[in-house]
Amino acid sequence: MTALPQAWERPRATSKSTHNNSQRLAQIAAPLVVFLVVMGVWLLISYVALEPRRRFLMPPPQDVLVTGLLNPTNLATILAGLWSTTQVALAGLALAIAIGSLIAIAMIQARWIEWSIYPWAVVLQTIPILAIVPLIGFWFQFGFNSRVLVCVLIALFPIITNTLFGLKSTDQTHHDLFTLQGASRWQRLSKLQLPGALPAILSGWRIAAGLSVIGAIVGDFFFRQGEPGIGRLIDDYRARLQSEQLFASVALSSLLGLVVFWGFGLLGQLLVGSWHESHRSTE
């Protein structure tokens, strides 16, 4: 389900000379060109490939914009759904971070803890969420709690593995230094292992945040009690053939994923940008 957790992001080019103005312009222009091409193909499909009565399969972009995004009632409904889903995703992410970090910290305290828990973390990762939806529904009802649980189940694994990887990658000489000074377990953890693991931990959070948004939307589909989330709206729009709203909802959920990704990138830059390569912005 997830890609392998990537602890270190690819370092960005930092030399000033490679970032002269013309290159910067090209960096902005290139994705814009792709955007225009995609829009062109979209228009072609809507108006040329599809006959008017089948146009709902791919409504032209301006209709999506006008009906889906600029109509105040529709936009309010979609944004409310998006907000509900965001709350679920954030609650799930926060829980996953809390539980996952504690598990990883417990694992580095003793080999036997790691050996006894790690295989089960892998098993957790392989459980097909959809298969246990009915169970979750039984136990936690079909509302907010169940949706959060789906997020936690999806987001937990990358947090455990990245945190564990980070905590274990402390230099041996640093450990020696702390040993010589007679550092306590807590000092070792708080002053050496955790700060050193921060870049890896933040990468884990970033991956988990994306997964948590996906988990929340998937959860919306199955746990339909309470405020409707964006996933449920998407399903409803599909059933009612309201494809303009459907497209708008999909676009806004992608935007949510993007905002979360950026947000965590920014957080990383703030926390470790001053000393670690992976989170430096271009100088």
Next chain:
Amino acid sequence: MVAIVGPSGCGKSTLLRLASRLTSPTAGEISSAEGYLGYVFQDATLLPWRTVQTNVELLAELAGVPKAERSRRATEAIALTGLKGFERHRPRALSGGMRMRVSLARALTMRPRIFLFDEPFGSLDEITRERLNGELLGLFERERFAGLFVTHSVSEAAFLASRVLVMSARPGRIVAEIQVPFAYPRQAELRFDPEFATIAGVISARLREGIR
């Protein structure tokens, strides 16, 4: 100041690890003086997220020295090692030689009576190394600590130490002890003294015998 020279892999570092009790001996006993041991590693072993100032404060912080006192000690050690003005820099912004100074300053804050040096200048270029050798001797004069200096550089050993122990490769044994008669303080020009060359030659010859 005692220096230990030997070919790589002969157990010089292990000796220091034993002396500092980082490693326990498989057999035999170690007797060492009580008191605080300063240990300077091959790498500077600085924490990259800390500034020079807080890196230097680290050991005192771990030992539970109150904030005001450890900051005073760090300021003093930073001045002694010529790092004034770099307090707020992070290790990534420093050169290898500067990082080694931070590492030295960090050990100094604990006012050790005995210093163990594990090839601290091994990865530096010769110019920086000779300069730091000189500064280390200056510190040695002022602070009057005892030093056990492991190196694979013959001239570094002869320049710093009053006694040089030569180790042989596998099994690691001490095969020679050479007195270096020059008085402290020593000047950089000592390296070009004919007598210095003679002593370096003797150490070097013993070292080659040990390898054979």
